[in-house]
Amino acid sequence: MKKTILALFAALTLFACNEDKKADTNLHITGNIRGFKQGTLYIKKLQDTSYITLDSITIKGNSNFKSDLNIDSPQMLYLILDRGQTNSMDDKLAFFAEPGNMTINSNIEGFYSRAKITGSENQKIYEEFLQHRKRYIDIDLDLTQKSIEAIQNNNLKQIDSISEKKEQLLKRRYLITANFVINHSDHEVGPYIALSEIHDINIKYLDTMQKSMTPKVAESHYGKILTELLEDRKKDEAAEVK
Structure with a gap:
């Protein structure tokens, strides 16, 4: 009987420890x-x-x-x-x-x-973004393949045309991504996408994305990093003007 009680006590202690550990998470x-x-x-x-x-x-x-x-x-x-x-x-x-x-x-x-x-609601939004991004990646890959063929054929006119299309595609991708971030400024995945995808975008768009964040998101891990990035970019631009 004593052994049974001790075993039960040990099991309850272990359960309590596990519950305490879970409570801290x-x-x-x-x-x-x-x-x-x-x-x-x-x-x-x-x-x-x-x-x-x-x-x-x-x-x-x-x-x-x-x-x-x-x-x-x-x-x-x-x-x-x-x-x-x-x-x-x-x-x-x-x-x-x-x-x-x-x-x-x-x-x-x-x-x-x-x-x-x-x-995770943030994960759902991120998966939605990945679908948008995939379309641009697929178009870019197709243009890259056409560019390789144009180079092999020494078709300079086509090379220049494809290069221009790739630049336009990149600009459109940046603007669409910035708009996506602004539209999801109430979720922490917003500043993450800005940092991981378009951190070098024109500073006026970076400023708009930063200002669009809700207070809660602005205080999040990625929100703070986005704010720091904007401040650094502003300092760099100010130094260049001088």
Whole structure:
């Protein structure tokens, strides 16, 4: 009887510790990587130019996983799959995390392309943006292929025409992206897109994007970086005038 009571006490203590640990976190991720039976999953964030590990999950036979984290602000995280001895280019999945419950399901074959991520409004907006961006990337790739063919044929007139089209496409892509950021200025993914996609845009557009942020977003991780970038750009321009 005494052993039973001690065992029960130990179990309750362990449960309480786990609950305390979970109480200290604000992001709860669960998921399944179908077909992934052996290896390690890492959840990392990019800090400066290095990836910092927030959690590591050992997979042995069961492809389900969970992770409880604490993040100061909604931000881009990375789920990285370590296959052990098998190398693959398809081993990193970016997802925009925000406090709450998130689910990430995928497949070992097509880890990135087959991923389904739910529980984050910022992630939904980011996926919408990626669809817009893909259209411009596809057009640019087509123009690049035509440019290569024109160079091979020494068609100078066509080379100049394609070069002009690529410049116009880039300008249009920048303006469309800036407009997307402004239209989603109440979500933290907005300044992230501005920083990762068009940080070198004309300063007047950068200023408009920065001013469009809601107070909450302006105080977020990427909101503060966008404000710092704008201030640095203004200082650089002022120095050039002098």
